[in-house]
Amino acid sequence: MTVTEPLYPRIYALVCRIPPGLVSTYGRLARLVGTTPRTVGFAMAALPAGSDVPWQRVVNSQGQISARRDGDGHLLQYELLRNEGIHFRENGSIDLAVYLFSFDDFC
DNA sequence: TTGTTGACTCTGA
DNA sequence: CTCAGAGCCAACA
Numbered sequence: 001m002t003v004t005e006p007l008y009p010r011i012y013a014l015v016c017r018i019p020p021g022l023v024s025t026y027g028r029l030a031r032l033v034g035t036t037p038r039t040v041g042f043a044m045a046a047l048p049a050g051s052d053v054p055w056q057r058v059v060n061s062q063g064q065i066s067a068r069r070d071g072d073g074h075l076l077q078y079e080l081l082r083n084e085g086i087h088f089r090e091n092g093s094i095d096l097a098v099y100l101f102s103f104d105d106f107c
Numbered sequence: 108t109t110g111t112t113g114a115c116t117c118t119g120a
Numbered sequence: 121c122t123c124a125g126a127g128c129c130a131a132c133a
Binding site: 025026027030036037038039040041042043044045047055058059060061062065066067068069070073074077 | 112113114115116117
């Protein structure tokens with residue numbers, strides 16, 4: 001079955017549904033839109049600065065912040081999440097068992 | 108149309 | 121815990 005809507009906006013729409021203080025993973029979003037984790041990461045990389053999408057709430061499956069090709073964005077992401085009340089461990093990871101958001105919670 | 112690249116994930120050692 | 125390899129899809133030149 002053909003998808004009429006572009007893929008990226010679908011990913012961004014899901015990210016916008018993540019409430020403050022919680023996070024989701026690339027693989028989780030990829031499953032929901034029917035694609036692969038890499039494509040979700042690529043969509044985040046293509047996201048323009050100053051967009052309405054809370055991109056900081058997307059982390060990798062290990063609960064860690066992924067470094068991007070261009071420098072210092074992950075440092076900003078770290079502070080944004082910490083500002084939302086998310087606690088980071090010594091190794092720089094967060095507890096997904098606590099902060100991982102399930103989209104089923106809205107049903 | 109082909110080839111390259113990327114903010115990933117999984118599995119095994 | 122860390123490290124390495126393979127799989128995977130979309131955008132762009």
